[in-house]
Amino acid sequence: MEAVVEASELRKSYGETVALAGVSVAIERGEIFGLIGPNGAGKTTLVRALTGTTEPDSGTARVLGDPPPATDRNRLAVLPQAFSPPDRLTAHELLSYYAGLYDDARDPEEVLADVGLADAGDTWYEALSGGQQRRVCVGATLVNDPDVLFLDEPTTGIDPAGRRTVWRLIESLSAGGTTVVLTTHDMAEAERLADRVGLLADGALVADGTPTDLVDEHGGSSRLTIETAAKPAAFDELAYPVEQPSDSRGGESRSPTTDSIVVRAVTPPEIGDVVDYLEEREIAYSGLEWTEPGLEEVYLELASRAELGRTDAADRNRAGGTETETRDDEQTSAGETA
Ligand code: ADP
Numbered sequence: 001m002e003a004v005v006e007a008s009e010l011r012k013s014y015g016e017t018v019a020l021a022g023v024s025v026a027i028e029r030g031e032i033f034g035l036i037g038p039n040g041a042g043k044t045t046l047v048r049a050l051t052g053t054t055e056p057d058s059g060t061a062r063v064l065g066d067p068p069p070a071t072d073r074n075r076l077a078v079l080p081q082a083f084s085p086p087d088r089l090t091a092h093e094l095l096s097y098y099a100g101l102y103d104d105a106r107d108p109e110e111v112l113a114d115v116g117l118a119d120a121g122d123t124w125y126e127a128l129s130g131g132q133q134r135r136v137c138v139g140a141t142l143v144n145d146p147d148v149l150f151l152d153e154p155t156t157g158i159d160p161a162g163r164r165t166v167w168r169l170i171e172s173l174s175a176g177g178t179t180v181v182l183t184t185h186d187m188a189e190a191e192r193l194a195d196r197v198g199l200l201a202d203g204a205l206v207a208d209g210t211p212t213d214l215v216d217e218h219g220g221s222s223r224l225t226i227e228t229a230a231k232p233a234a235f236d237e238l239a240y241p242v243e244q245p246s247d248s249r250g251g252e253s254r255s256p257t258t259d260s261i262v263v264r265a266v267t268p269p270e271i272g273d274v275v276d277y278l279e280e281r282e283i284a285y286s287g288l289e290w291t292e293p294g295l296e297e298v299y300l301e302l303a304s305r306a307e308l309g310r311t312d313a314a315d316r317n318r319a320g321g322t323e324t325e326t327r328d329d330e331q332t333s334a335g336e337t338a
Contacts, residue, residue, distance in 0.1 A: 003062075004029045004148055004179040010049050010059035012042075012203075019045040020056065021203035027196075032170065032180045034194030034211075036187070036295075038303050042203040043183050044081070047150050050181070051078050063148055071148075074102050077141035081152040081183075085125060091136050092121035095143055102144040115139040116165035131158035138166055142173075149173065152183045167193060187296040199299065201306030211295050218301050219293030221265035224274060227287040228261055238277050240266050266290070 005027040012020040019042045027033045035043050048054040050061050052068030063071045085094055092108055099105035112121050115135040125133060134157050141149060151170070155163045170193055174180055184190050190197055191211045199207040199214075207214055225245070235242040241264040263274055271290060278285055 002029050003027065004031075004064060005033070005050060005181060006060075006062045007046070007050060008060045010046065010056045010061060012045050012049060012054065012056045018203050020049065020059075022059065023200070023203070023205050024059075025198060025205060025208065027179055027181065029179055030174050030177045031195050032174045032182060032193050034190035034197040035181060035183045035200065036185070036190055036197060036299060037200035038306075041200040043200055044152070045203075046200065047078075047152065047181065047183060051076070051150055074104065074144055075147040076150075077144060077146035077148075078150040079137055079141045079152060079154055081156075083137045083140075085137065085140065087124070087126035089125055090122050091117060091125060091128065091132075091139075094125055094136060095139055098140045099143040104145075105143045106145055108139075108143065111139045111142050112136075114142060114169055116162060131162050134158050135162055135166065138169075146178060148179045148181070150181045150183075153185065154182070155184075155186065155189060163189075187294065187299055191295045197295065199302050201303055202310060206302055206306060207298070214298045215293055215295060218298045219295075220297055220301065222267070222293065223291050224263040224266045224271060225289045225291070226261045226263065226274070226278070226285050227259060228278075228283060228285040229259060230261065230283045230285075232261060234281065234283055235261060235263070235277075238263065238274065240264060240270075240274070 003026040005025075007023050007025045010020050010023045011018075021042075023042070023046055025033075035046065037043055045054060049056045050063055050068055052071060061068050064075055066072070086097075089097065091112060095108035095111050099108055109118075109121065112118055115138050117132060117135055117139070120128060120132060123132075125136060128136065134155070138151070138154050141151070154170075155166050158166060167189070170180055170182070174195075180193075182190070182193060194211060196209065197207070197211055197214055198205050207218065209217070221241075232242050232244050243262050243264065245260060245262050266274060268290065271288070275288070277283075
């Protein structure tokens with residue numbers, strides 16, 4: 001298969017901050033590549049290096065065979081996270097404006113229909129709802145019928161029906177051969193759309209695979225959540241691992257919740273055993289929920305592992321007497337805006 005987007009050992013630092021620590025990836029024609037990772041992981045920097053809006057310190061990038069500054073702009077489209085087009089235009093005028101920037105462009109009416117806004121063409125951009133505005137922005141990236149599309153959180157703020165419209169649109173673009181690099185914090189979106197997911201943490205691609213493979217490898221076991229005030233000790237004789245979930249998984253405040261217990265690795269036919277256990281011991285409960293692990297579990301597991309690695313490194317530095325430097329993002333940001 002033909003790699004349309006390629007990065008090889010991309011590195012980029014801003015002062016002491018390492019935004020990209022040697023990222024290599026190859027994305028094929030028609031593939032939807034989901035880029036996930038915590039804030040500050042380097043996703044925007046990677047997209048910027050691939051789209052030619054920032055120059056890496058070292059390493060190479062190629063999009064459609066060319067280094068990004070030389071990539072044919074007629075074949076590429078980028079939707080940044082914060083994209084605010086001029087708002088004193090109607091949706092139709094806006095798309096016509098962007099269409100005018102290309103040698104060959106699609107009919108704005110058609111693009112409006114694609115994003116589910118066929119009836120909103122004459123509405124001022126500023127009068128559209130936030131979700132409709134975002135859909136016009138997605139439309140603006142489609143006017144040149146790009147071969148490669150970078151979308152940074154395309155569905156943020158869009159209602160569930162509109163989100164599905166955009167998802168179906170992205171799927172049909174991919175089926176038609178468009179390569180899509182999708183940055184998202186919405187794991188359901190990544191799971192549904194991405195053929196392959198890359199997880200960035202601290203500037204490194206710590207996982208790269210199909211959602212199914214990543215879930216098999218890092219997702220852990222199923223969870224049976226029991227709404228109950230009983231303590232974990234009440235489950236000592238249950239033949240499955242039991243844990244008390246914390247309020248904020250992966251966050252800093254990990255205090256245990258007092259109203260639920262999670263039983264791990266129970267298969268659906270075994271749920272009855274757990275219910276029998278509750279009944280026999282007269283443990284009061286108000287609900288049961290069984291969930292399979294998904295990309296969200298993968299994300300939390302790998303992101304917390306990266307966080308642990310960082311804490312360990314800081315501890316080692318302290319133990320070795322090396323000072324850890326305070327980061328100052330503002331220091332080097334002059335002249336580089338998204
Ligand atoms: P993400 O998109 O995953 O949130 P970014 O690529 O925006 O991550 O940022 C990666 C790291 O690089 C962060 O620590 C961020 O503060 C830093 N960074 C990004 N851009 C700049 C800049 N222009 N100046 C200084 N630091 C930056």
